[in-house]
Amino acid sequence: MFGYYLDMALHSLRRNRMLTALMVLAIALGIGASMTTLTVLHVLSGDPLPGTSQTLFYPQLEPRDMDGYQPTDEPPDQLTWIDGMNLLHARRADRQALMTGGTVPVQPVQSSVDPFYSDARYTTADFFPMFKAPMLYGRAWSASDDDSKARVAVISSKLNDKLFSGKDSTGQMLQLGDDAVRIVGVLDRWRPNPHFYDINISGSYGPTEDVFLPLSTARDLKLTNNGMMNCWGGHNDHLEIAPCTWLQFWVQLDSPAKVAAYREYLTHYSQEQKALGRFQRPVNIRLLDLMGWLDYQKVVPSDVRLQTWLAFGFLLVCLVNTVGLMLAKFMRRAGELGVRRALGASKRALFAQLLVESGVIGLSGGICGLLLAFVGLWLVRQRPSSYAGLAQLDMSMLLTTFLLAIGASLIAGLLPAWRACQITPALQLKSN
Amino acid sequence: MQIQPILAALRRHRLATLLIAMEIALACAVLCNACFMIANRIAMMHIDSGVDETSLATVQLTGYEDSHAVDLNARVLAGLRSIPGMQSVTVLNSIPFGARRGTAGITLDAAAQHFGGVVEFYVGGPGSLQALGVHVIAGRGPQADDFRAFTGLMPSDASVQITHSLAEHLWPGVDPLGKDFWLDKMHYRVVGVIDHLVRPDPPGWPDNSKDWSIFVPAQPGKLLAGSYLLRADPRDVPRVLRDARAMIAKVAPDAVFDQEGSQTLSDLRATCFRQDRAMAGILVGVIVALLLVTALGIVGLASFWVQQRRRQIGIRRAIGATRGDILRYFQTENFLIVSFGIALGMVLAFALNVMLMKFYELPRLPLYYLPIGALVLWALGQIAVLGPALRAAAVPPVVATRSV
Numbered sequence: 001m002f003g004y005y006l007d008m009a010l011h012s013l014r015r016n017r018m019l020t021a022l023m024v025l026a027i028a029l030g031i032g033a034s035m036t037t038l039t040v041l042h043v044l045s046g047d048p049l050p051g052t053s054q055t056l057f058y059p060q061l062e063p064r065d066m067d068g069y070q071p072t073d074e075p076p077d078q079l080t081w082i083d084g085m086n087l088l089h090a091r092r093a094d095r096q097a098l099m100t101g102g103t104v105p106v107q108p109v110q111s112s113v114d115p116f117y118s119d120a121r122y123t124t125a126d127f128f129p130m131f132k133a134p135m136l137y138g139r140a141w142s143a144s145d146d147d148s149k150a151r152v153a154v155i156s157s158k159l160n161d162k163l164f165s166g167k168d169s170t171g172q173m174l175q176l177g178d179d180a181v182r183i184v185g186v187l188d189r190w191r192p193n194p195h196f197y198d199i200n201i202s203g204s205y206g207p208t209e210d211v212f213l214p215l216s217t218a219r220d221l222k223l224t225n226n227g228m229m230n231c232w233g234g235h236n237d238h239l240e241i242a243p244c245t246w247l248q249f250w251v252q253l254d255s256p257a258k259v260a261a262y263r264e265y266l267t268h269y270s271q272e273q274k275a276l277g278r279f280q281r282p283v284n285i286r287l288l289d290l291m292g293w294l295d296y297q298k299v300v301p302s303d304v305r306l307q308t309w310l311a312f313g314f315l316l317v318c319l320v321n322t323v324g325l326m327l328a329k330f331m332r333r334a335g336e337l338g339v340r341r342a343l344g345a346s347k348r349a350l351f352a353q354l355l356v357e358s359g360v361i362g363l364s365g366g367i368c369g370l371l372l373a374f375v376g377l378w379l380v381r382q383r384p385s386s387y388a389g390l391a392q393l394d395m396s397m398l399l400t401t402f403l404l405a406i407g408a409s410l411i412a413g414l415l416p417a418w419r420a421c422q423i424t425p426a427l428q429l430k431s432n
Numbered sequence: 433m434q435i436q437p438i439l440a441a442l443r444r445h446r447l448a449t450l451l452i453a454m455e456i457a458l459a460c461a462v463l464c465n466a467c468f469m470i471a472n473r474i475a476m477m478h479i480d481s482g483v484d485e486t487s488l489a490t491v492q493l494t495g496y497e498d499s500h501a502v503d504l505n506a507r508v509l510a511g512l513r514s515i516p517g518m519q520s521v522t523v524l525n526s527i528p529f530g531a532r533r534g535t536a537g538i539t540l541d542a543a544a545q546h547f548g549g550v551v552e553f554y555v556g557g558p559g560s561l562q563a564l565g566v567h568v569i570a571g572r573g574p575q576a577d578d579f580r581a582f583t584g585l586m587p588s589d590a591s592v593q594i595t596h597s598l599a600e601h602l603w604p605g606v607d608p609l610g611k612d613f614w615l616d617k618m619h620y621r622v623v624g625v626i627d628h629l630v631r632p633d634p635p636g637w638p639d640n641s642k643d644w645s646i647f648v649p650a651q652p653g654k655l656l657a658g659s660y661l662l663r664a665d666p667r668d669v670p671r672v673l674r675d676a677r678a679m680i681a682k683v684a685p686d687a688v689f690d691q692e693g694s695q696t697l698s699d700l701r702a703t704c705f706r707q708d709r710a711m712a713g714i715l716v717g718v719i720v721a722l723l724l725v726t727a728l729g730i731v732g733l734a735s736f737w738v739q740q741r742r743r744q745i746g747i748r749r750a751i752g753a754t755r756g757d758i759l760r761y762f763q764t765e766n767f768l769i770v771s772f773g774i775a776l777g778m779v780l781a782f783a784l785n786v787m788l789m790k791f792y793e794l795p796r797l798p799l800y801y802l803p804i805g806a807l808v809l810w811a812l813g814q815i816a817v818l819g820p821a822l823r824a825a826a827v828p829p830v831v832a833t834r835s836v
Contacts, residue, residue, distance in 0.1 A: 022732050026725050033721065067544070105495045105688060115688055117494060177495075303711055306792055310466070310718050317458045317722055321729035324451040328736030383710050419447060 009357035027365025030318030032372025048192035062284035093251035099123035122218035138170035138185035205387035330420035341425035358413025366405025453773035460777025482628025484565030495688035501657035511683035522560035529700035532632040571624035574649035593624035734820035746831030762821035770813035
C-alpha cells in the first residue's frame, strides 16, 4: 500500500510543479537555516573530551575576605597559588593538575625565522595523562620534574613543524628569551573544543597552546602570565602569597564515591583554612564536572543562541507557509479524493495517502535544505570568529536534518490532510 | 469597493485565511525585532570614540626586558619621530579599540566603601591626550608637572581628566572638577572633563558605560613603555605605520613588533566590531529570506483561489464587472488578510521583544518600528498578489457559460 501511495504522491507532485517547487523551497530554506545554526550550536556546546569528561572536575573554593560579601556569591572561578598548591600536593584525586596561561618569547635557532611569541601553558605533570593529550614524540614530564623546577618543555606539533620541520625534536633545546629548556615531548594534533581547561584565554574556542612548561619552572624563569586575575584586600607583587585567584585546577575522579569524598575533602579544607584565619567567608565550595563547568561559564556565545532562535522562527514561518500551500494543493484535488472515497477508500486511507505526499515533500525539502546547510556552514567558516573553523556537519547532524525535515513536513501536512478528508464524496461527484 | 462580499467569501475559507494571517503575523514579529537588532548593532558600530581615528595609528612592542624599558622608550620615540610626515609619537598604555591595559574598579572614598564602577585608565605620557584629539570641555588638560614618574602599576596620586558620561555617573548633576576617587590606595583628583573617550573594548560593555574612561598623565618608564600612539596626516597614516615597522627593526631589534596590535585606529575599529557586522549581515539575510518565503506563500494561495473561483469570476465579468473590479477585489482581499495578520503580529512582536529583553539585554522595541513593519508587509502583500490578481482579471466572461 505504501508503494502505491508513494507512486500517487509522485504523480500528483509532478502534476503541479510550480506549487511543489514552492513547498520544497520553503522547507529547504527553513531546514537549511536551522541546520546551519543548529550545527554551530552543536559544535560549540559539544564535549571537548568525549568519554573522559565525566571523570573530570573543577574544584572551586571561597578564599575571599568579607569585603562586599553577599550570601548569594558564587566562589571565584580560579584558585590562589596557596590553595592550588595545597590541593595539588594533597593528591586526594586520581589525577590533578594546576595551571595558568602565558606567553613566551621563542627564539628560533634558524636565523631565517624572526623571534616570535607563542601561547604557553604552565601546568603540572598530570595534565597530559589526565586530558588524554596524545604524544607524537617523547613523553610528558614527570612529577619530579615539577618539584625540581626542571628546564623541560612539551611543544605542539605545529611549533615542531615550524622550528624543526616536523622531525623528532626531543632532546633539542628551545630558546625562550634568555633561558633555554629541553624539549621532552611533542604533542600530536590536539585541539579540544571548547578550550575547556582555561576558557579565559583567546576566546573559549581558541587553539591549543604551542609550549607547555612545568608551572614551577615558569615561575622560576619569571615568564609572563596570561589570563584572568582577581585580587582583593591589598596589592602584593608576589603572586605566590598575593590574595589573588589566577590558577585553574582540574582533578580526575573515577567513581561517584571518590567525587563525594573529594567534595568532603574540599569542605574540610575550607573549614581548616577558616580556622587558620586565611578564609573568612562561610565555607562555599563547588565541584562541577567538565560539562557542568562549561554550562556554568556560559561558553556558548549568546549571538549563536540568538541565531538558532532566529533560524527556528524562520523555520516556523516556512512551515506555516507550507501548511497553506499544502492546503491549497489537497483541496484542489477534492474531486479526485471524492472519487476515491466513493469507490470505497476509507478516510484513514486517504489521510495516509496525503501524509505520504507530505513526507515526500519533506524528504525533497530535506535534501535541498542539506545542500543549503552546507552553503550556510561554508559561509560561517568564512566569518572572523574563533570558532568559525569548527563549523562542520557530522553524522548525527546529518541524520537530524532528515528527521527534522520529514517530521516538520508531516506536521505541516496533518492539518491540510485532515481538512481534505472531511469532504463529502457525493457533493464532489455531483459538481463534476 | 464593497468589503462585505469579500468578508463573506473569506468566511468560507477560514483556514487558509488564518494561515496567511498567521504567516504575516510571524513575519511581522521577526521583521520588527530583527530590524531593531540590526539598528542596535549599527548604532554600536558607529559609536563616537572621541578621538581622531583617521589620524592615528599604534605601535605595540613586546618581548623586551623590563629593565631595558626606559632605554627602549627613548630609542623608539627618537626613531619614530624621525619618520617624515610623523606629527607626534607618544606613549599611551591603552589604545581605543586596541590594547586594554587599565581596566579597574574605582571607589569614591578612601575606605573603599562606596564603589564607583569599573572604568578604563588611559595612562599616557606628555602629549598623548592632545594626540588623541579629545576635547576638554571643562577644567583643564594635563600640564607639564602633572606627568610624574611612578613605580607600581599606575601613578599613585595624580590629577586626571575623566569623560563627561563617567562624571555624570559618579556625581550626577554635580560639578566633577576637584572631586576625588580611589583605586585601592591610589588617589586621583579630577581636574578636567573630556566629552568622549571610548573604552578600548566597547562591545563588551553596556551602552551607558562604553565611555567610562579616565586619562592619567604619567612619565613613561618601566611600566609605561612598548605602547605608542602615532599621529600623522590621515593620508600619511598607512605609510607612516609601514615606515614605523622598518624603523623598529632598526632601533629596537631586541623587541618583538606585535603585528596584530600595531595597526591604524581605523583598522582596529573595524576588527573590534567585525562580530557585530557579521551578525547584522546574518539578520539582513534572515529578513530577506523571510520576506521571500512569505511572498511565495501568498502567491501560492492566491493562485489557488483564483483557479478555484474561475467560474465565479467569469459570472461577475459576464454581469458587468470590469477587469479593474476583479483586480481590486483580490487586492482588497489581500489587504484585509494582511491587516489582520499585522494586528496579530504587533502583539507577537512585543511578546518576542520582551523575551529578547530578558535573555539578550536588548532595549525595548521603539513603537515606530511597528507602523514601518506594517507598511513593508502591506507592500509585500500587494506585490505578491499582483500576479495572481492580474491572471484573475484576465479570465474572460465566457467562462461563465461553460461548465468546467
